[in-house]
């Protein structure tokens with residue numbers, strides 16, 4: 001990988017300065033016939049070449065749009081292929097737009113591969129390989145796997161990105177797909193485990209471009225549930241539980257003192273309801289999760305704000321009607337004792353606890 005760095009500090013996205021906890025990587029391609037990095041990355045650092053039109057993305061709103069991604073892959077002035085990092089990897093990018101259930105901007109590192117006229121097999125092979133290496137590098141850095149990689153069009157299908165076709169209008173022309181791409185990243189990653197991987201020669205230690213002094217502040221929760229049509233009193237942290245043993249929970253409202261939370265409930269015998277982020281029992285759009293019917297699962301995800309580090313997670317659990325608590329869940333994590341949510345489809349719940357840790 002030929003990795004360089006030119007952070008687009010003039011872009012409004014960088015200036016917004018929001019931070020994410022990377023959960024995946026989204027692959028894009030530019031959709032315009034211009035393989036030169038200087039079209040998007042500037043000013044010229046002596047390698048990129050000059051952008052004579054001044055339309056690179058190191059400005060507030062490139063082309064009048066609020067857009068920015070974490071890296072570009074394309075050609076330097078001398079024709080060699082390079083990757084330019086253009087945002088800190090854990091900064092929130094503006095690349096995916098909104099899908100039906102959310103936005104990969106909140107979760108994914110993104111990069112754009114500069115398209116040419118999509119007929120040059122040699123150029124394609126070179127940028128494909130560069131992209132594989134970039135993804136392997138990022139996977140290792142953020143403890144991700146090839147399964148966490150998807151392209152913009154796949155993101156649209158999953159409801160976390162706007163309706164774009166990249167990169168599936170291009171890769172198949174040369175016998176590749178996102179599946180071959182993920183397989184190639186996986187191969188590269190297994191090479192890393194055996195120590196065969198090269199580090200980028202010019203990698204410099206990461207330095208925060210905008211120094212913030214985060215602290216490990218305590219984040220408090222306040223939450224309440226509804227049973228039998230009545231909201232029960234609010235509970236704080238783990239001082240108590242929300243619910244009444246033996247009474248099925250139908251709705252849940254969660255408030256946190258710092259940062260943001262999104263949560264949703266699953267209706268017994270039904271589906272997941274949309275995510276909500278608010279805390280207001282009079283706002284049935286966004287103030288609580290539930291529709292008055294007994295629920296059998298709840299999912300909560302906590303977004304740690306920039307002023308708090310290390311990252312925290314929502315830790316929560318539920319108990320089945322008249323039963324003991326099931327194991328604690330953390331955000332939407334899945335492992336041997338975590339399903340990505342608390343609960344079990346088909347079983348009503350009577351107690352709920354949540355804390356941010």
Ligand SMILES: [Zn+2]
Pocket residue numbers: 027028029095152164166
């Ligand atoms: Zn895209």
